[in-house]
Amino acid sequence: MKVEKLTQIDEQQLDNIMAIWLDSNVEVHHFIAASYWQDAYDEVKLQIKNADIFVAYHVDKIVGFAGLTANYIAGIFVVSEYRNQGIGGCIINELKRRYSDLELDVYQKNESALVFYQHNGFKTVRQSIEAATDELELQMKWQKN
Structure with missing residues (x-):
């Protein structure tokens, strides 16, 4: 699985992402x-x-991605038919190779993501209710040893 940082995003890549x-x-x-x-789409774009x-590419197709600001992971996303095939792990391993520490927020109800991050060495450091959704979010951190 090839994982790379995009240096420039063209419109087709942006639409796929x-x-x-x-x-x-x-x-x-x-x-x-x-x-x-749907309401957040334009702002996220x-x-x-x-x-x-x-x-992450499968052949020449983008099948997953992570978006970061500094060391904050806004999210890791994988196309549904490619999930549970190690793609998220390849992405997180590339991030861990490049960064000495990483942070993210995950909804407590997103159990598969929570288990994935815990399995990859992230620890919960704080909990809070997200105002926009009224859902419990866990702030998690990972630090290189």
Whole structure:
């Protein structure tokens, strides 16, 4: 699996990334109305243009990505039919190779993501209720030994 940091994002890549972002959020965050993600689409598209984006390819197709600002992982997203095949692990391993510490927030109800991050050495450091969704979020951190 090839994972690389995009240095420039063309419109087709951006459209693919945004489709993965929206589809993944609606699917895995079934406890939040789909309209929440749809309403955030344009803002996230702007943020992605300014973020560090790491993509995973299957042949020449983007099948997953992570978006970061500094050392904060805004999310790791994988196309549904490619999940549970090690793609998220490849992405997180590339991030851990490049960064000495990483932070993220994950909804407590997103159990598969929570287990994934714990398995990859992230520790919960804080809990809070996200105002926009009224859902419990866990702030997690990972630090290189």
